[in-house]
Amino acid sequence: MIQPVILWTDALVYLLVVVVVLFAFYARGREHLRAPWREVVRSRIAVASLVVLLFYTATGLLDSLHFRKVLPQQDGQQQVQYSGEVLSLLDELLGPMRTQEEKTYSAPFATHLYTKEAIIDADGRQTRDYPRLRYGGAHLADPASEKGADIRQRSLRALGQAGAVLLLLTAILALLLARRWRCSPLVALRRVLAGGSVVPWRTALAFVGLFLLLIALIANLSAWYHMLGTDKVGQDVLYQSIKSIRTGLVIGTLTTLVMLPFAVFLGMMAGYFRGWVDDVIQYLYTTLNSIPGVLLIAAAVLMMQVYMSNHPEMFETMAERADLRLLFLCLILGITSWTGLCRLLRGETLKLRELDYVQAADAFGVGRFTIMVRHLLPNLLHLVLIAVVLDFSGLVLAEAVLSYVGVGVDPTTMSWGNMINRARLEMAREPMVWWSLLAAFAFMFTLVLAANLFSDAVRDAFDPRLRAQR
């Protein structure tokens, strides 16, 4: 009864997933590729941030399965009509959060609106008071006395559910580890809980537990309360924050996906062929680099806006339009950010091409292209990987700034930048509305911090030269 919609970014996101999975299979059988990763997962910080990243990624992937629902059939209508609204699997899972809209601002866990309004009571008299919310705490007869107990009861239930799932996961982990370590599950369990395993499973379990608790809390409470309040038009802030995860991840990953072919291919060409090829490629990246990044992005996005507003017929739904804008933003960010990696790879290729094994391959008559792909590329991969993970957090932060400038994602796309942009004037309000801003910053901070810590671990594992300095 639904029509799947594959947006451009969805397709690319899943392409990226396929690439990562294929690479994992490729790396499995190769010791030199496995060893650094094994070192990464030995670090407690890296494992903790990996768990955070995985939960964020899972949310983003769920939010990347889009479809349109069938509209209710009207009389005399033969064809099936699909709704213009594109939903994702995540929207279905979050259910009531999306639809339960209030009139305007309400504080986290509030039962009443944040602003006074004229209310006409049963006797026909008009008073100015804070009206009850339509959904938040609407199931309570007397919010003042019942709210605390209700929230506590639901939270306890969430705690129980999360604990049960965590216990189940721990048991499964103990069984799996017991098979690998060839010992009894109890011994394995004790070792994990004592922190005696090489891979810090205890840390991983603690963070998984934390996220399970958060999910359970959302599942138990979000239908009854606005856990992070509502914004100006009454939309749930928590829902917006969660939906923004996908935007952040898409910008952080697809941008690199876009720029990688340019950077790797051109960088290797410049370093390997030298001569005029090198000159042309150097000229290209110096020119692109010399335009201030924000201005180039702004100019390109402005031009795209003109194009889109003059060609409205190209987009069937709002979501497709917003999605294409997101993709275009990734493209532009990619074009402005490939130069750094390109320069780095060029320098490294210049060094590598003089090494004996490359010279030997050349002497054996191996073709230039084969040398580049078989002999140079594998030795550059660690640099590429480090650059990719290092760039990620910067891109997530850049999205917020660009959306503030007005050249970021489409205003209808939910993103932390848009949330901040809309909410920044709310700080001047009396009394202040702080929850939108803080929610956006907190969600962004968690992702960026995890990405930064993880990328540090990856860099240390893949670049032994740097390790000496720590």
Added chain:
Amino acid sequence: MFAYVVRRALYAIPILIGVNLITFVLFFVVNTPDDMARMHLGMKRVTPEAVQKWKAERGYDKPLLYNAEASGAGMLTDTIFFDKSVRLFAFDFGASDSGRDIGADIGQRMWPSLAIAVPVLLLGLLVYISFAMLLAFFRGSYLDLSGVVLCVVLMSISGLFYIIGGQYLFSKLLHLVPVSGYEPGWLAWRFVLLPVAIGVFAGIGSSSRWYRSIFLEEINRDYVRTARAKGLPETRLLFRHVLKNALVPILTGVVVVLPTLFMGNLILESFFGIPGLGSYTIEAIQNQDFAIVRAMVFLGSVLYILGLLLTDISYTLVDPRIRLS
């Protein structure tokens, strides 16, 4: 030296031509002036006459590259390309889409930008280097570890948060400085104080961590070990030898950004209502004033290339091992 500088300056010309071509293609070929006019006028009021009028007022009604109607040199000069792109080389920015003289605007708005950017740079250098030295001095200790963790945490926080939080704390709660605005002359310090402080603070995380790694790289060198083996005290070693050598990459990194200081800080200026070039650019982007954006792109590129040139020269000045070739 002189010949080298001239050669490097000549190398800048093809790059500027490239920048110019990119902006030209972006602004006039991807979308024709007609599209821009329609966008500006709004969908409802678009009539062919209105579009023509809009274009004529702003000089967009000429042919793109080649004017067949004009005679002589006018065939090439009486075109959009010459009028809007080639003139930039003479720093003749023309009028903005709303009719103001861009060149005069830039000359006027440059100073508030500098009033923010220069103190941020100098104070920032002082703070970041001191902090990084502190961490490098106590390397391997818990102080160092917690300092690095602090850096990672600080650099994971969005710059917007520092601005919004700082404005709220110092202006709204403590009433120490005005929320936003600007006043020319010496009275400006009241308005500049908070943006500068926030600008410096926002950079602590990434810069200090980077400087620390530069210091550590230097500390691990042979000459440091030799000096230590000969009995030089650690403080003297660090402040005399390590600092001096580590300043080479730090200062050359600073020289690159020196010219671009004129462009101002986009976000800081627009949040604090400072009438500098940064907020000028943002306003132009938000009002979709293409002429200003085009001028700023060109100006930014010129300044960046100037920065590269200065870097090359400063390298040779601070490090005699580097020969000009």
